[in-house]
Amino acid sequence: MAGRGAVRSDVEPDGVLIERSAHGRPDAFVEVVRRHEVAVHGYLARRAGRQAADDLLAEVWLRAFAARAGYDARHGDAGPWLYGIARNVLREHWRTVGADEPAALDEARVDPWDGINARLDSAERAKAVMAAVRELPAAEREMLLLVAWEQLTPAEAAKVLGVPQGTARSRLHRARATLHRMLGERDVHEIGVST
Amino acid sequence: MSDEPAKFGAGDLLHALGKVQMPEPRVLDDAREVLWSAIADEMLGIGAAGGHHRSKTRRRQTDLPAGDRRMSRGGGDS
Numbered sequence: 057m058a059g060r061g062a063v064r065s066d067v068e069p070d071g072v073l074i075e076r077s078a079h080g081r082p083d084a085f086v087e088v089v090r091r092h093e094v095a096v097h098g099y100l101a102r103r104a105g106r107q108a109a110d111d112l113l114a115e116v117w118l119r120a121f122a123a124r125a126g127y128d129a130r131h132g133d134a135g136p137w138l139y140g141i142a143r144n145v146l147r148e149h150w151r152t153v154g155a156d157e158p159a160a161l162d163e164a165r166v167d168p169w170d171g172i173n174a175r176l177d178s179a180e181r182a183k184a185v186m187a188a189v190r191e192l193p194a195a196e197r198e199m200l201l202l203v204a205w206e207q208l209t210p211a212e213a214a215k216v217l218g219v220p221q222g223t224a225r226s227r228l229h230r231a232r233a234t235l236h237r238m239l240g241e242r243d244v245h246e247i248g249v250s251t
Numbered sequence: 252m253s254d255e256p257a258k259f260g261a262g263d264l265l266h267a268l269g270k271v272q273m274p275e276p277r278v279l280d281d282a283r284e285v286l287w288s289a290i291a292d293e294m295l296g297i298g299a300a301g302g303h304h305r306s307k308t309r310r311r312q313t314d315l316p317a318g319d320r321r322m323s324r325g326g327g328d329s
Binding site: 082094106117182185186189 | 261262264265266267268269271272273274278279281282283285286287289290293294
C-alpha cells in the first residue's frame with residue numbers, strides 16, 4: 057500500500073516474510089505486524105472508536121497469524137489482506153455490542169482545523185458530509201471510506217472486500233455521485249480518481 | 252499567514268474526519284505481546300491443544316474474510 061508501509065526495494069516484501077513465518081520462522085510475522093500496526097489500528101479506530109480499536113487489534117494479529125499459511129506470497133503488500141481480517145473482526149464486534157457502523161462515525165475525532173473561523177464554518181459542513189455518508193448503502197460507504205480514509209486504491213479496496221475491481225469501482229462511482237447529489241460539491245468526485 | 256478562512260470541500264472534510272490520534276505505544280506493544288504468545292506456543296509445539304488463545308487462533312479457512320480467501324486462492328490483481 058503506497059504511503060502506508062510501502063515496501064522499499066531493499067526491504068523484504070510482506071509476502072516473503074509471511075511465507076517464511078509459515079515455514080519454520082513464525083517470528084518473521086512480527087515484522088509484518090510492525091509495518092501495518094498503526095494503519096490497522098487507525099482503521100479500527102475510525103470505525104469503532106479508539107477504545108474498541110485498542111481492544112480489537114490483538115485479535116486481528118491472532119487471526120492473521122493463524123491464517124498465514126494460506127496467504128499468497130505473490131502479494132507483496134499484506135495491507136489489503138490485514139484490512140480484510142480487521143473488517144471481519146469489526147463486524148463481529150458490532151454484532152456483539154449490537155451497534156452498527158454509522159454509530160462509530162459520530163465519535164469525536166482529532167480537530168483537523170487550526171483557525172476558529174475555519175472551524176466554525178467547517179463544523180456544520182462536516183455534519184452534512186457525515187450525514188450524507190451515513191445515508192449511503194453499506195457497501196458503497198465501505199468502499200468510499202476505504203479509499204478516502206485508509207488511502208487505498210480502488211484495486212486494494214476490492215481485495216479487502218473480496219469483490220472484483222469493476223464492482224469496487226462501480227460502488228465508488230455511485231457513492232461519489234450520491235454525495236455530489238446530496239452535497240452539491242464537485243470535489244467528492246476527486247476521491248480516489250487518481251488511483 | 253493569511254486571515255482568510257480556509258475553504259474546505261466535502262472531499263477535504265471527509266479526509267479530515269478520518270483523522271484519528273496515533274495509538275499509544277503501549278497499545279501496539281500489548282497487541283504484539285499477544286501475538287508473541289501465539290508464536291511462542293507454536294515454537295514450543297504447544298499447538299492447538301495447549302494455547303490459551305486456541306479458539307481465536309485456530310480458525311478454519313472458511314472463517315477467513317472473503318478477501319483473504321480470494322488472495323489465498325491466488326486471486327487478486329497485484
